[in-house]
Structures are given as C-alpha cells and as structure tokens.
Amino acid sequence: MKYIKLSTSFNFGEVVSVVIASLILPFLPETPIQLLVEGLLYDFGQLTLPFDNVDEEYLRKPRKFNITSLRNFMLFMGPISSAFDIIIFAILLFGLHIRDAATFQTIWFSYSIVSNLLGMHIIRTSKIPFLQSNAHKFVYFSSITLAIIGILIPFTWLGNLIGLVPISLTHISLIILVSILYCFVAMLAKKVYIKNYGEWI
Secondary structure, eight states, X not given: OHHHHHHHHHHHXXXXXXXHHHHHOSSOSSOHHHHHHHHHHHHHHHTTGGGOOOOGGGGSSOOOOOHHXXXXXXXXHHHHHHHHHHHHHHIIIIISOOOOHHHHHHHHHHHHHHHHHHHHHHHTOSSOBTTTBOOOHHHHHHHHHHHHHXXXXXXXXXXXXXXXXXXXXXXXXXXHHHHHHHHHHHHHHHHHHHHHXXXXX
C-alpha cells in the first residue's frame, strides 16, 4: 500500500504538472528520456519499501485493498505535489528568468527526484518521520544515495547524453529548499487527510 499510494499520488501530480507546463512553456518541461531516467531512479528508491519498518498501530488489524481509499489519497496528495512543481516553474521563469530549455529541464529533473524521495518519508508513515517513526536503514540509504545521484547526474556523461546540463549552486540550493518546504506542507496535509478520512496508508 505504501508503494501503490506513493506511486499513484506522485505520478498523478507529475502528469498534471507536465500538462500545465506544456501549455505555458515554449519547450517541453522534460523530455521523454529524462522522464524515464527520473522515474527509474525514483523507483529504485521505492524498491527498498518491502524492507521498511511498519508502525505497530498499522499491524493491529488486517488490511484490505480499498480502491476508494487509493483514489482519495491520489486526488488529495497528487495536486499538492503538482502545486510545488508549479512553484518551481514560476521561480525559474519569473524569478530567475530562465528561458534555456536544457537548464529548465535539468532543474526540474533533479528537483523531482529529490522532492519525491523526501516526500516518500512523509507518506510512508502516519506519524512524524525521523522523530516518531524511523524507516529501515535500507530506505534511508537509498533515499540519500539516489537524491545525491539525482543532483550529480547533470554533471556526468549520462546527463549530457539525455540533454541535461550542469547547474549552479544557487539552483541546487533552490532544489533542496523547495523540497524541504514541500515536506512541511505535506506534513500539514497529512494531518488534514487523517482528520477527514480517519486513515493514512
């Protein structure tokens, strides 16, 4: 359920973001190959979820797959993820005045990986992550490693091969700061969701 809800909410949010960006930008916000590589890296992070620790409260009664619960979660959390994508778009276009397609695509590529991997820790538990609920060491290790890889790929031959370019320290700081802000907003959204629906994962 962690994997399914993570995937559906983030993918739904990204689809919305791509559609909106495609209507506004004179170029693709990300190319197909960049989306595939981004998704592959993020999926590697999710592959560690079978090893993850599970909160004791979640194990007290049997759980059933509920399509309504999945739909509610996707429609609630997906747009929040999308909203932060749009914030990144706005900062790049109107704050930093970036009009170069490769630079724009690179920043969103790295941001998507970092924010999704951080967001995974918010979504994996109904509690406060890192404080009230700790993930398995494999989950921590893969998240940190893949987030670093997501930032460093634009500086490698692979990044060059898929159309990415090196970005500045200012851009990297923006990626990290907006990702952290997304996590705080997602934490607040989680409280609202649990209050309204009486469940989380």
